[in-house]
Amino acid sequence: MTNQLETPEVYDRIRLACQGNQHLGRNLVLEYIDGYDEAEDKHHDEWRVIDLDTGEVFAKDRDPRAALQVASVMTIIEGSNAHVYVREAVRYRQFKDVPLADKLRHINEHAKDLEQEFKLTCDDRCPLQAAMEHYQQCYSHACWYQQDNGNWYIASDASATRK
Numbered sequence: 001m002t003n004q005l006e007t008p009e010v011y012d013r014i015r016l017a018c019q020g021n022q023h024l025g026r027n028l029v030l031e032y033i034d035g036y037d038e039a040e041d042k043h044h045d046e047w048r049v050i051d052l053d054t055g056e057v058f059a060k061d062r063d064p065r066a067a068l069q070v071a072s073v074m075t076i077i078e079g080s081n082a083h084v085y086v087r088e089a090v091r092y093r094q095f096k097d098v099p100l101a102d103k104l105r106h107i108n109e110h111a112k113d114l115e116q117e118f119k120l121t122c123d124d125r126c127p128l129q130a131a132m133e134h135y136q137q138c139y140s141h142a143c144w145y146q147q148d149n150g151n152w153y154i155a156s157d158a159s160a161t162r163k
Contacts, residue, residue, distance in 0.1 A: 008035030008044045016049070016075050027052040030071045032064070049074065092142040092155065095135060102152035107131045 016028040029052055034045045047067035048060035059070035072083075095103065107128070114127035143155045 005038040006036050007039075008033040008037055016071055018075055026054075028058075028071075028074065030067055090145050090155075093144045093146075093152075094142050095140045095144060098144050098152045103135075105151075106154075107135055110134065 011032045011034060013029050013031040016030060018026055018028055028049060030047065030049050032047050036043050046060045046062050047064040049058040049067050049071045050056065051058075058074065059067045061067050108131075111127040111131035114130050117123070118125060118127055118130075139154055144152050145155060146152050
């Protein structure tokens with residue numbers, strides 16, 4: 001039985017498409033490795049751009065941005081357009097699809113506002129019922145979006161999302 005040398009773990013591996021440039025035909029990946037390499041007597045904790053067929057390393061760094069920048073340059077297709085920022089698509093949902101806790105938070109806040117308004121105007125309607133009717137009437141279409149904090153909100157121009 002042969003003893004195998006200890007090698008680092010590969011945790012992430014992203015294949016790189018190299019079409020139409022000097023790296024065509026290479027088996028390039030951007031990968032994260034961590035662990036001890038017994039053959040080199042060295043601990044690795046780095047991102048690297050490597051050709052899996054030849055073992056040639058084009059970049060390696062603890063900072064993924066350094067390796068990513070090299071990978072980006074290596075995968076540019078001659079004559080392709082410059083990198084342009086693409087805004088993330090916002091996925092709007094209907095009121096019925098919003099989680100119950102967020103529905104209740106919105107309706108509760110609106111009902112409290114209406115309660116004060118109704119007191120001032122001597123309106124005897126139930127503020128909770130009025131708030132629910134208002135949300136069903138005005139915000140039932142796909143105008144709800146989720147922010148990074150996990151809470152759901154209404155698009156500032158809710159009518160613009162109506163289809």
